[in-house]
Amino acid sequence: MPELPEVETVLRGLEPVMLGCLIQDVRVRRRDLRVAISDDFEKNISGKRIVQLIRRGKYIIALNDQGAGFCLHLGMSGRIKIFTDKKSYEDVLHDHVLFRMENGDQIVFHDPRRFGMLYLVDANWEKEKPFSVMGEEPLSETFSGLALWHKLESKKVPIKNALLDQNVVAGVGNIYACEALYQAEIHPTRLASSIRKREAELLVKSIRNVLTNAIDAGGSTLRDHRKTDGSMGYFQYGFSVYDREGKPCPSCDCDLKKTGGIQRIVQSGRSSFFCPVKQT
């Protein structure tokens, strides 16, 4: 589920209850996530203070003053729930990991599909996979059209697939790849290597724009994504193409009966949505 804006939303919700706070104890109720939670996870995390919370792509990294800590990925259906009041935490199906903080706050990792990941990292984490090979942060200053163009230059895959590749650019998933391509007016089946420099520039602007707007909206809630307080994001109401097959393109005034509106195709098993008139 969660792409960069959803993960960023979760990170921001996590900050007030985790940053600078001491983890008193951790309870793991199910270890068999996408990658099994190691047996020494609880021991390594408990009694330590989190002094740094970082988002990198779709990952959240929580570090202590030694620069080590743990890494969280929400997979497709992962959520973080926070209980700050005194009322007792309610045991819900798929609540796999519970962090109890020094002040009594509870932080819960909930993940029905168990595609999520939670694992220990050492101070060298940035130099190890997946971070060592991950593409740039799309919202960083250094992410430029030229940089993206160089990444795409040698890729013999459709541009849509290239954008989903975390080693090309970090954090973009299916929704925002579709939306960014729409804004940049690039057809999803175009070969990545065929993207020209000025198109790459436009694509960078579009990616930044759509991600920023989505973060401002608290992400997109299709099914699972929730902010840490349980409320929904609302960027799904701002989609131009995603999940809008047969609906009119928001910006072209052509006849819906002639164009058929937004089209859906499948690329590498994933739906792509696009406007056949605007995107070429």
Add this chain to the structure above:
DNA sequence: CTACCATCCTGGTTGC
């Protein structure tokens, strides 16, 4: 090295 595919898992929606 690159690209494609199946797979991990549950739950909600769709169609018969």
Add this chain to the structure above:
DNA sequence: TGCAACCAGGATGGTA
């Protein structure tokens, strides 16, 4: 209404 098939925001490891 009931049930089966299909679909979903992601990452990875194997294979070609």
